[in-house]
Amino acid sequence: MKSPDPGQPPAHLADCEPDEWASWAASLGLPRMRLAQTARHYFTHLSRSAADMTDLPAAERQRLTEKLLPDLVRPVTEQLADSGQTIKTLYRLHDATAVETVLMTYPGRATLCLSSQVGCAMGCPFCATGRLGLKRNLSAAEMVDQVRQAAAAVRQGVFGTDGPDRLSNVVFMGMGEPLANYRATVRAVRAIGRPPGSGFGISLRHLTISTCGLVPAIERLAGEGLPVRLALSLHAPDDALRDQLVPVNRRFGVARTLAAAYQYYQATGRRVSIEYALMRDINDQAWRASLLAERLCQYGTGWVHLNPIPLNPVAGSVWTASRPKMQDRFVHRLEVSGLAVTLRETRGQEIDGACGQLAAKEVLN
Numbered sequence: 001m002k003s004p005d006p007g008q009p010p011a012h013l014a015d016c017e018p019d020e021w022a023s024w025a026a027s028l029g030l031p032r033m034r035l036a037q038t039a040r041h042y043f044t045h046l047s048r049s050a051a052d053m054t055d056l057p058a059a060e061r062q063r064l065t066e067k068l069l070p071d072l073v074r075p076v077t078e079q080l081a082d083s084g085q086t087i088k089t090l091y092r093l094h095d096a097t098a099v100e101t102v103l104m105t106y107p108g109r110a111t112l113c114l115s116s117q118v119g120c121a122m123g124c125p126f127c128a129t130g131r132l133g134l135k136r137n138l139s140a141a142e143m144v145d146q147v148r149q150a151a152a153a154v155r156q157g158v159f160g161t162d163g164p165d166r167l168s169n170v171v172f173m174g175m176g177e178p179l180a181n182y183r184a185t186v187r188a189v190r191a192i193g194r195p196p197g198s199g200f201g202i203s204l205r206h207l208t209i210s211t212c213g214l215v216p217a218i219e220r221l222a223g224e225g226l227p228v229r230l231a232l233s234l235h236a237p238d239d240a241l242r243d244q245l246v247p248v249n250r251r252f253g254v255a256r257t258l259a260a261a262y263q264y265y266q267a268t269g270r271r272v273s274i275e276y277a278l279m280r281d282i283n284d285q286a287w288r289a290s291l292l293a294e295r296l297c298q299y300g301t302g303w304v305h306l307n308p309i310p311l312n313p314v315a316g317s318v319w320t321a322s323r324p325k326m327q328d329r330f331v332h333r334l335e336v337s338g339l340a341v342t343l344r345e346t347r348g349q350e351i352d353g354a355c356g357q358l359a360a361k362e363v364l365n
C-alpha cells in the first residue's frame with residue numbers, strides 16, 4: 001500500500017482498512033496473519049514497540065515494526081494547564097513539520113482534540129492555525145497515531161487515580177480543516193471506531209468533526225453512514241460578516257451552509273453543534289443573536305445545539321472576547337427562542353492550547 005499524495009509520510013498499518021491487509025501483506029511478502037497480529041498490538045495494546053510483540057517471532061519483530069508501524073508522530077514537548085486537567089502535546093512529523101493535540105479530562109471522560117492538517121488554508125483571521133497557511137494534509141495514520149498516544153496516556157493514568165481510565169471522546173478541532181482532507185479523515189474516523197483488533201473501539205457517537213462549512217464535503221459525509229457528530233463553525237448569521245470571519249463563506253453563503261448542516265441532521269439523526277466564538281463588538285450584538293435564532297429555527301429547534309465560546313485571543317491579534325454581560329445577553333436571546341445553548345468553557349488558554357490557538361510555533365518557522 002502506497003500513500004497516494006506526494007510529500008506524504010511512509011505507509012503505515014493505520015492507513016489500511018482490514019480488507020486491504022491481504023494485498024498489502026502480499027506486496028511485502030508477509031502472511032496476512034502478521035498484519036493482524038501487528039494490528040492487535042497497535043490498536044489493542046496501543047504499542048508500536050517491537051519489544052512488546054512477544055507472540056511474534058523475535059527475528060521478525062523489528063522488521064514488522066519498521067515496515068508496518070513507522071514512527072510518524074513523535075512527541076516533542078508537553079505542557080500542562082488547568083491543574084493538570086489539560087495537556088497540550090507538540091508532535092514532530094517525518095518531514096520536520098509539527099502539529100499539536102490537546103487532551104482534556106472532565107468528570108467521567110477524557111477528550112482528545114486532534115489535528116488533521118499542518119496549518120490550514122481557510123484563512124479565518126481570528127485563528128492562529130489559519131495564519132500559518134496550509135503546509136500539508138496529514139495521512140490517516142498520522143491522525144490515528146495521535147489518538148493512539150493519547151489513549152495510551154489515559155490508560156496509563158495520566159489524569160491520576162481518580163481520572164478516567166480510557167479515552168472516550170475525540171474531536172477534530174485541532175489544527176486544520178478536516179473536511180479539506182476528506183479521504184484521510186474518514187479513514188482515520190473508521191479506524192478510531194472499529195472494534196479492538198483493527199481499531200480503538202471508541203464509539204463514533206463520541207466523535208465530532210468540526211468544519212468551517214465546506215458544503216459538498218458535509219453532503220458527502222452525510223452519506224457515509226457514520227454516526228459522528230458534525231460541528232459547524234458559523235460565527236456569524238449574516239453573509240456580510242461571515243464572509244470576513246470565515247472567508248470560505250464567500251463560496252457557499254450562510255443559507256446553503258445551514259441547509260447542508262440540517263441535511264446532515266436529517267441523514268444521520270445526530271444533532272448538529274453550531275460553534276460561535278463571541279468577539280467583542282464584532283458578532284456579539286443582540287440583533288445578531290436574534291438573526292441567528294431566526295435562521296436556525298427555520299428548521300425547528302430540535303436539530304441543533306449551540307456552543308458559543310468566548311474568543312480565545314491570539315497573540316498580536318486585534319480580536320478580543322466579548323464582555324461577560326454581552327455573552328449572557330447573547331445566550332439568553334437564543335434560549336428564549338427555544339434553542340439548546342451551552343456556553344463553552346475555555347481550556348488551556350495559558351498554554352496556547354485553547355480552541356483556535358494551536359499553531360505549533362516552536363517548530364514551524
Ligand code: SAH
Nearest residue numbers: 127173176177210211212233275312355356
Ligand atoms: N477547521 C475546523 C476545525 C478546527 S478549528 C473549524 O474551523 O471548524 C476548531 C474550532 O475553533 C472552530 O470552531 C474554530 O472556528 C474555533 N476557533 C478558531 N479560532 C478561535 C479562537 N481564537 N477562539 C475561539 N475559537 C476559535
Ligand code: SF4
Nearest residue numbers: 120122124127130212
Ligand atoms: Fe482553519 Fe478552522 Fe482555523 Fe478557520 S478556524 S483557519 S477553518 S482551523
